[in-house]
Amino acid sequence: MNHSGHTRTYRAEPVMDEAGRLVDVRVHVDAKVRHIAGRSGPAQEETLLRSWREARARGANVLPVFLGAGMGGAVRTLLDETAHDEFPTPVAVVDKEQPILDITGLRDGLAADYPGRILFLDDDDPKAVLADLTRWQINHGGAPLLPLAHPFYLRLDSDYYPPLRASLAASGEVDFWARTRYPKFRNEQPRMLLVTSQYFLMGEIEAACKRLGVPHRFVAILDEEIGTNEFVEQLLTAVVEFRPDFVFTINHLGVDREGVLMELLDKLGLPLASWFVDNPHLILYLYKKVVSTRAAIFTWDADNLATLRQLGFDEVHYLPLATDPHRFRPPNSAVKPLADVAFVGNSMVFKVGHRMRVARPPKPLLTRYRQIAAEFGEHEERSVRRFLETEHPDLAAHFESLDTLERRLAFEAMITWEATRQYRLSCLQGVMDLNPLIAGDRGWRITLRHDPRPWRYHHELSYYADLPGFYPRVAVNFNATSKQMKGAVNQRVFDAPAAGAFVLTDWREQMDRLFEPGAEVVAYRSPEEAAELAQRYVRDEPARKKIAAAARQRILAQHTYDIRVSELLETMRQSFG
Structure with missing residues (x-):
């Protein structure tokens, strides 16, 4: 035939x-x-x-x-x-x-x-x-x-x-390359080429693209394929066949340290949009050759805007996190209560240990790392390296003596995670008298082994399978943000109210531009205030429901991934169209 x-x-x-x-x-x-x-x-x-x-x-x-x-x-x-x-x-x-x-x-x-x-x-x-x-x-x-x-x-x-x-x-x-240099952003909806990974957020981006009718295609990548011929071949094939207007990635996934991808995108005349939803300074530290006029950097943390521009990026934009209200939504019927107070999060015990093994810090840094982390956690500086240079110049020399970029990056992450470990533990002290349910890694058993007050442990929860149904079963969802984001709000502040649940969070500087304080979000500034607010809202169900409903209305109007994708598309069109 x-x-x-x-x-x-x-x-x-x-x-x-x-x-x-x-x-x-x-x-x-x-x-x-x-x-x-x-x-x-x-x-x-x-x-x-x-x-x-x-x-x-x-x-x-x-x-x-x-x-x-x-x-x-x-x-x-x-x-x-x-x-x-x-x-x-x-x-x-x-x-x-x-x-x-x-x-x-x-x-x-x-x-x-x-x-x-x-x-x-x-x-x-x-x-x-x-x-x-x-x-x-x-x-x-x-x-x-x-x-x-x-x-x-x-x-x-x-x-x-x-x-x-x-x-x-x-x-x-x-000429083959001429076939790839077609006019960009000429269609009503820009065409997105997504560099995909197992990162949870890519599923939300894909779902938003489908709802918005945004043409998109995937280039799947494994960590070991970054910068390889196989990845480049996949990318070029997709460019020829799909003719995207730009490439989208999260946290610079797919961008190799040697700059091969950025050189290729320059040759193709194809812009890159990279949305950082983790600390970019713990990622871009390794990427000295990837500054390009065709790269637009989006960050969920407005505190990073100035330092990202200092790295040489011209297109730097604030794009906070959001939620998918199709996934996180109020239950259709009454649910069985699970806890008065619950906290979902990593203890950071094992993360600190893992980074310590990679960094192998010299004795002056190792013996003082907890003190360094405690001071860094309270300091306004967002970079561990710059914090050492200004506050501990004697230790900064030992940091610079680390002989590889990987070791220096691991030490910065180690201090950031240790600062988060100490901070989360201090925040939880405010609600330990309420017999909280703590869901996370086994490190919590180590962290709280000497605390005489009763608390309950729950194994780690799946973001997709467990959390949408978990939040509505808790009266007060307690939140303590990572120290990698000292001014921004994390995912829980959007997800829990979208599911119809009440969240009590630590105050963040950027929070007030996203929610109306007191009416749409309740925040504590100390463990003592956390104890007071948690006790109040455990008892006051009408107030909880009113605030959660108001927060959900705000989220549906301004903080969904459909809205974030639309904002990103418009920014890319304005910048590169």
């Missing part, structure tokens, strides 16, 4: 010489007898190479694509002639004629004789063949495709091979 939908049957039979060697294939089709080689077989196959030899003589870098394997002479000649080049020429062969291939044995024979140098394609659909050839072309540097069409095959299936030859010839006349 060929691609056009009609069945073309033919019978193929071998033609042997006196020594029993295959010299031709005789094909019976449409009441006619045709020969692949005929009397001028070797000379005919030699003429297939004329255009390739001319290109080679000009010094042109082309990728030969044989349409029909024939008797294999031309394919073998080309491969042999380039076998000793610095970069041996790869070859593609498009041949779907299985009855003939069964006789010649060329598919298996060529692959065995020239391992790794041949792409053999036999799909009945020419569009699928062209897509595979484009990926192959990308993998080999984007050189023009040069069709080498065997006359026998052009006659054998005129609906398949001649259109392929025309398409390949047309693509060969256009």
Whole structure:
């Protein structure tokens, strides 16, 4: 069956010489007898190479694509002639004629004789063949495709091979990179190419794109693939086929430290939008070569705007977190109460230990790390490195002595997580008399092992499977923000009210621009105030419900991921359209 939908049957039979060697294939089709080689077989196959030899003589870098394997002479000649080049020429062969291939044995024979140098394609659909050839072309540097069409095959299936030859010839006349430099932001909805990972937020972005009707496509990536040829090939294929207006990533995932991706995006004329929802200074620390005029940085923490601009980024924008009210929504019916007070969060015990093992800090830093973390947690400085330089210059020298970027980054993270560990523990002291339910890692058992007051432990909760149903079953959802974000609000402040639940959170400087204090959010500034507010709202269910309802109204109006995606799209259009 060929691609056009009609069945073309033919019978193929071998033609042997006196020594029993295959010299031709005789094909019976449409009441006619045709020969692949005929009397001028070797000379005919030699003429297939004329255009390739001319290109080679000009010094042109082309990728030969044989349409029909024939008797294999031309394919073998080309491969042999380039076998000793610095970069041996790869070859593609498009041949779907299985009855003939069964006789010649060329598919298996060529692959065995020239391992790794041949792409053999036999799909009945020419569009699928062209897509595979484009990926192959990308993998080999984007050189023009040069069709080498065997006359026998052009006659054998005129609906398949001649259109392929025309398409390949047309693509060969256009520079590959020119195909990628198309006008951007000309459509009503910008087209997003998403670099995807297991990070929870990407699911929210995808769902928002679907609801908004935003065209999007994924390039999946594993951590070990960052900067690899496989990732670059995926990206280029998506650019050619999908023609996005920009690439979107979270926390710079997919951006390699060496700057390969940013150089590639510059060559493509394709902007990058990177939304940081974790401390960018604990990530960009390692990326000295990724500052680009085509990179727009979005941060959930307004405190980072100035320092990100100091790194050299021109396009830096505030984009706070939000929630998906389709996932976090009030239950349809009454739920069984689970706790008066509950806290969901990591103890940071194991995170501190892990970073300590990576950082391997010298003794002066190691013996004082808890003191450093306590002071850093209370200080207005957002960077551990700058904090050491201004407050502990004697220790800053030991920090700079760490011999790799990874060790310095690990030490900064270690201090940040230790500051968070101490802070969360101090906040929880305010509600420990209320027998709180604490959901998180096993480090809480270590942290609170000496506290005589009763409390209950719950294992870690899944963000998607557990939290939407957890928040509405708690009277007061207690929140203590990480010290990686000293002024911003975290995810819980949006998720819990969206689920119809009340949240008592620590006061953050940026909170008042997102919610009306007292009416839409209740915040404490000390463990003592946390105790007072928690006790009050445990008893006052009407007040809890009123504040939670007001917060949810605000969230639906201003703080959903649909709104954030729309804001990001408009910013990218204004910046790069």
